Amino acid sequence: MASLDRADPVIMGHILAQHRELHDLLVAARAALAVPPAPDRANVLGARRALCGLSDYLRRHFSQEECGGYLEESISRMPRLSPAVKVVLSEHPVLLGELDRLIATVAAADISPLAWQQAGRDFECFADHLTAHERNENAVVQEGYNEDLGLD
Ligand SMILES: [Fe+2]
Ligand SMILES: [Fe+2]
Known part of the structure; x- marks a missing residue:
């Protein structure tokens, strides 16, 4: 795998592929939580497994984004993106905290x-926050690199 210490289109492609994978994990967690109103033990264990899998993946994904350099590269190419990048990065611990609380409940x-x-219901809120986060992140990267990455 490519080194993550510099911005690189391959790394960006890697991160964008992870966004698609995250979407699949969200769908799986939603399905695990969408069982009858009074869950049995297997339902609860399934939901916990799905949420923990999502959390593990998200932690790795965020740390790659924070170390990957492409967000910084977006700023150096287009300094006015700096506030947007700061917002995007500041959302990582908030999202992880939200998911941790959900896992503790389940x-x-x-x-x-x-x-x-x-x-x-809390999961749907979290999913909305994460989806908005990734959408903003894609927009920043797309603008910073001034390329159509086919993200629509
Ligand atoms: Fe992110
Ligand atoms: Fe991301």
Whole structure:
């Protein structure tokens, strides 16, 4: 794999492929949470596994973005993007925290039907936040590199 210490179109392609993978993991986690109002143990374990898988992937993805250099490269090519990049990066710990709280809820052995249903709604909020984050990130990179990356 290419070194992640400099901006590179290959690395950008890698990150963008991860955005598509993240979308698939979101779909899988949504399906795991979309079971009858009172889940059984297998439902809870399935949801926890899906959310933990998403969390692990997201942590690696964010750290690659933070070390990859292409966001900085976007700024050096177009300095006015600096505030947008700062916002994007500041959202990483917030998103991870949101997902951690959701996992803690679902990991409770005696989760009530009420808490389970709330977890489903919280997940939809988290999914909206993550989707908006990735959309903004794609827009910054696309603008910084002034290329059509086919992200629409
Ligand atoms: Fe990001
Ligand atoms: Fe991203």
